[in-house]
Amino acid sequence: MSARDDILAAVRAAVATAPEPPAVPRAYRGHPSPEGLVDLFLERVADYRATVMRCAPGDLLATVERALGRRRSVIVPRGLPIELPYATTDSGHTATELDRFDAVVTTAAVGIAQTGTLVLDHGPGQGRRALSLVPDRHVCLVRAGQVVSGVPEAIARLDPGRPQTWISGPSATSDIELSRVEGVHGPRTLIVVLVDGA
Amino acid sequence: MSATFLGMPPFPTAARTALANEQLRSNLRHATGTIRAKRAVVVAEVDDWEDLRTAGAAVKDAALRHLDEHLVVLEQALTARGATVHWARDAAEACAVVADVARAHGVDEVVKVKSMATQEIGLNEFLADRGIAAWETDLAELIVQLGGDLPSHILVPAIHRNRAEIRDIFRQRMGAAGRPAPVDLTDDPGDLAGAARLHLREKFLRARVAVSGANFAVADTGTLVVVESEGNGRMCLTLPEVLVTVVGIEKVVPTWSDLDVFFQLLPRSSTGERMNPYTSTWSGVTQGDGPQEVHVVLLDNGRTRALADPVGRQALRCIRCSACLNVCPVYERVGGHAYGSVYPGPIGAILNPLLRGVGSDPQTDSLPYASSLCGACLEVCPVKIDIPSVLVDLRRQVVDAHRRQRVPTPEATVMRAAAWAFGDARRLSLGERLAGLGAPASRWLGPLVPRWSSSRDMPTVPRESFRRWWRRERAEGGRS
Numbered sequence: 094m095s096a097r098d099d100i101l102a103a104v105r106a107a108v109a110t111a112p113e114p115p116a117v118p119r120a121y122r123g124h125p126s127p128e129g130l131v132d133l134f135l136e137r138v139a140d141y142r143a144t145v146m147r148c149a150p151g152d153l154l155a156t157v158e159r160a161l162g163r164r165r166s167v168i169v170p171r172g173l174p175i176e177l178p179y180a181t182t183d184s185g186h187t188a189t190e191l192d193r194f195d196a197v198v199t200t201a202a203v204g205i206a207q208t209g210t211l212v213l214d215h216g217p218g219q220g221r222r223a224l225s226l227v228p229d230r231h232v233c234l235v236r237a238g239q240v241v242s243g244v245p246e247a248i249a250r251l252d253p254g255r256p257q258t259w260i261s262g263p264s265a266t267s268d269i270e271l272s273r274v275e276g277v278h279g280p281r282t283l284i285v286v287l288v289d290g291a
Numbered sequence: 292m293s294a295t296f297l298g299m300p301p302f303p304t305a306a307r308t309a310l311a312n313e314q315l316r317s318n319l320r321h322a323t324g325t326i327r328a329k330r331a332v333v334v335a336e337v338d339d340w341e342d343l344r345t346a347g348a349a350v351k352d353a354a355l356r357h358l359d360e361h362l363v364v365l366e367q368a369l370t371a372r373g374a375t376v377h378w379a380r381d382a383a384e385a386c387a388v389v390a391d392v393a394r395a396h397g398v399d400e401v402v403k404v405k406s407m408a409t410q411e412i413g414l415n416e417f418l419a420d421r422g423i424a425a426w427e428t429d430l431a432e433l434i435v436q437l438g439g440d441l442p443s444h445i446l447v448p449a450i451h452r453n454r455a456e457i458r459d460i461f462r463q464r465m466g467a468a469g470r471p472a473p474v475d476l477t478d479d480p481g482d483l484a485g486a487a488r489l490h491l492r493e494k495f496l497r498a499r500v501a502v503s504g505a506n507f508a509v510a511d512t513g514t515l516v517v518v519e520s521e522g523n524g525r526m527c528l529t530l531p532e533v534l535v536t537v538v539g540i541e542k543v544v545p546t547w548s549d550l551d552v553f554f555q556l557l558p559r560s561s562t563g564e565r566m567n568p569y570t571s572t573w574s575g576v577t578q579g580d581g582p583q584e585v586h587v588v589l590l591d592n593g594r595t596r597a598l599a600d601p602v603g604r605q606a607l608r609c610i611r612c613s614a615c616l617n618v619c620p621v622y623e624r625v626g627g628h629a630y631g632s633v634y635p636g637p638i639g640a641i642l643n644p645l646l647r648g649v650g651s652d653p654q655t656d657s658l659p660y661a662s663s664l665c666g667a668c669l670e671v672c673p674v675k676i677d678i679p680s681v682l683v684d685l686r687r688q689v690v691d692a693h694r695r696q697r698v699p700t701p702e703a704t705v706m707r708a709a710a711w712a713f714g715d716a717r718r719l720s721l722g723e724r725l726a727g728l729g730a731p732a733s734r735w736l737g738p739l740v741p742r743w744s745s746s747r748d749m750p751t752v753p754r755e756s757f758r759r760w761w762r763r764e765r766a767e768g769g770r771s
Contacts, residue, residue, distance in 0.1 A: 096378040096591075100540065103595035104359040111601070114352035120342040121552065137565065185579070188496050188530045208566035221580035222529040222571075226522065245551040253512040253547040254372075256577050259554075259570035264522040267562055268431035268447055269454055269480040270318070271325040277430060277484050278491065279522025279569060 126242040130206045134240045135287060137209025141262025142275055143283040150288055153234070157198060160232045160284040164195040168228060170220025173198060175234075183224050191227035197280075198232045199225050202257075204240040204287075205247045209262070211235060211285065212247060214255040222256055231280040233260070236288045294441045295416070299631030301657035309625040315451050319626050322450045323617045329563025330614060330671070337559065346552045348675040351608035354510075354543050355598060361510040361543045362589065368513030372575025374585040379537075381592050382412035388588050389414060389502055389535050393423050396533055398500050404517060404524045405429035406504025407445060407611055408537045408590055410633040414502065425502065426468070426494050428523035430487050437464040443627030443635060445613035446561055451626050454478040465490050491523065501527035501582070505538045506557070506610065508587075512547050514574045515587070518557060520567050528571050534582035539590050541598075541607040553610060556673035560612035593646030602684040603645045608674040609638055615668035615678060621661055630658065637668035641681045649685065650692030659685035723756040 094102070127133060135145045148156040154175050161167060167180040168191065177198065200218035201211045211233055213219045225231050241247050251257060264279030275281065299305060309315060334340055354361055366376045379385035385408075393401055401418070403409065403425050415425040415436075427436045434449040435442050438460045442448030449457065458478040465472040465486070470493055472486045503524070507516040515536055517524045528534060544550065558567040576585050598604050616622045616636030627635030631654050632643045640658045647655050659682050668678040693700070699707070712722045755763075 096380045096384060099380055100378055100589070100591045100595065101359050101362065103591065104362070104540070104598065107595050107599035107604075108356055108358065111356055111604070114349060114356050117346055117349040117353060117549075118342065119346060121339045121346055121555075124339070141564075141568070192492070192496060205566075210566045215577075215580060222525065223581075226525050226529060244554045245548075248548055248551040248554070253509065253514045253572065254574055256573040256580060257571070258525065259566070259572075261564070261566035261568050263568070264520070265568045266430050266484055266521045267326075268429070268434070268449060268521075269457060269483055271322045271329075271447060271450070272480055274480045274484045276481070277488055277521035277523070278428075278495070278526055 122245045124243070126246075127206070130242060131237050131240050131287065131289075134204050134206040134209060135285070137206065138211075138262070138285050139209075141209055141265075143209075143262050143285050145285050145287070147287045147289065150290060153286070153288055156286050157232060157234070160286060161196055161198070161230075164230065166193065166195040167198060168194040168196075168224065169198050170218060170224055172217030172219075173200065174218060183220055188223060188227055191223060194228045196230035196232060197225055197228040198234070200234045201239065203247045203250055204235045205242075205244060206240055207243045210247070211260045212251060213258045213260065214251060215258070216255065222258060225258065226279060229280055230282040230284070231260075232284045232286060234286045234288060237290065240287075294439055295413075296441060296631050296633065299628075299654055301653045302629055302631070302661045303657060305629035305631060306621075306625040306661070309629045314453070315626050316624060318451055318453050319623055322447065323623045326447075326563055326617045330560060330617070331563075333559045333563055333565055336565070337555070343552055343556055344673055344675050347556050347610075347673055348605075348608055350544060350549045350552055351674055352605075354545055354549075355541065355604060355607055358540065358543065358598070361545055362540060365508055365510040365513060365543055366589075368511060369575055369587055372513050374513065374575040374587050377586060377588045379588050379590045379592070383417075385412050385537055385588050385590050385592070386414050386417035388586070389537070390418060390421050390423065392533060392535050392586055393418070393500050394421075396500055398423070400424040400426060400494075400498065401500045401502050401535075402426050402428055402494055402498040402527050402531065403432075404501070404503035404519070404527045405432050405448075406502070406537065407633060408504045408539050409502060410442065412537070412590070412592060414537070426491075426498075428491050428494070428527060429519075430484060430521060430523075433487055433491070434460060437461070437468060441628055442633055444616060445611050445634065445636070445638075446616075447613075448627075451628070454480060454483065457483055461486055469494060491526075495523075495526040495530055498527070498531045500533045500535070501531040503527055503534065503536045505536050505542055507544055507550060507553060508538050508542045509547050509550065510543050510545050512574055514547060514572050516550065517571045518561075518567050519569050519571075520562065522569055525569055525571055528573065529581050531582055533584040533586075535586040535588065537588045537590055539592070539594055541594050541609075557610055557612055560610075560614040560671065560673040593648075596648060597642070597645035600645055603641060603681050605676050606638065606641050606645055606678075606681060608676055609642065610674060611638075612673055613638075614671040614673065615676075618667040618671050619662075620665060620667070621663060630661065632658075637662060637678045637682075638676070641676075641678055641685060644685050644689075645681075649689045656689045656692070659683075659689060720756070720758065723758070 202214040431449040444450040461472040
């Protein structure tokens, strides 16, 4: 018998007389959204030492420029809603080439207030996964309307068919004496730009 | 350079050695205390934590009850999305799949995301024997690998090392594995993390094949999930051309929406964070994004044996958060190495015997006894694994497995003698008279079971037994 048949047969034999478990209680779902969702989101994002900026739609370009500072070696995905004249648009650069850029600007798919999480599903404006990983500074634009209350609301909104990256603060580790250190392999600086009324 | 758990002594022997290491005990006390406090704060923040635990246990139970169906669905979903699915009955079969993929691409190195399953099957050693270097990229795994050491914790495998020890390992060993550590490296954790960033970046940028595990495998969508902190996982899952993921069959959850429980339970239980910095999910191959050749190895390696155990099968709910290690008074004192497995602590004390079976290896048989049964592990477990009950049941299995042994243990002999004496009133009173002669029982019982009595005080047997006292009292006037 193949390994597949053997394993499936062993599973069937193992659970043949096992009792049928009760239905999964989903009491944890459907809590009402708390007041001040966007404020909570920004507070929690900042709590994990990401930098938070907030602006009206008309001020987006200026805000992003502030987030980039003097960096001009910037890469952006196709479909970014703003035009940065000095930025390079991703055209399948290799990892080594991406490593030479100082910063990347992307949008996101969802923001989660309770956990201060950004979710990228790597659609237009967000770029492929490597793009928001290799450069050391990630400027991420989130519209206020994209912020949901908790994890269940985010899962319900997202398409599992797309690759996703859930980001909560900059790269970090607690591997040395369990004290948290920011900045290992992912971007060491994460700047979240929240766009109000959009 | 690589160490192995093979041939480790049984827990009591290994524990005695570990207890004598004061540096180890001090490192562990500090680390487990820190993580316990962090977890307590973020768990207290969640009003419906108990609802989440109940749901987490129920999702896993439902998945395990119909695991065969979910595995078939998972295989179909993965295949439809361009992944190649392999099945592995045991460690050797799983390792061979990875080695074959590496060989097919002509590489002599792979980068690895921290994964319990690949440690369990001894993948790094298997590949090394075939001339393929497997580079661990998680910071703690890097510390363990460079130090020629063994992991001692599920989440923080280098928990037994302090910052000064880590600096020394980096200074002495990084150069032999690639980019050396800066000469002026300090023991500041930020500096140490920076050295790891530089050392590993060249490996990420050139690696063509990556190997990972998965925290979850979603059956209906064929989605795999890796939960991490540093970004080394994202590097490995995104940059190489080829990705091989080794997944224990118990990692399956039926649907995408089931993840909404575990994405809340796991980070808070594990690192004591509301959410870990990075979680990656992917379903097969995505054109133009990430590895274009994706393999998934579905691993049994004893899991169906554990699944057949009516009491023990709940251990397969485990999501490897390691909260039970951090609260365990035994783990805090002896550390992870004493358990002789990549799965240490309370969960290891049940998982190893369940995966391997009891009755043949003294080291495995010693693990169900590596506990005071205090119950702290059950209290923190995010999927409500009743570890104390499983421990007790495994102790019974160990005893049963040794019943037919030709030379009985001293304990069994004493218990058998006691059963004979207590089984008959006349024999009991004879025994009581002998014992009541005044000698402390330990004087004759002690040498019989030295290991038992070395850690327990023997009570002095009273001069008069209860039954004799009763008879005497009744004879002296029948007071009630």
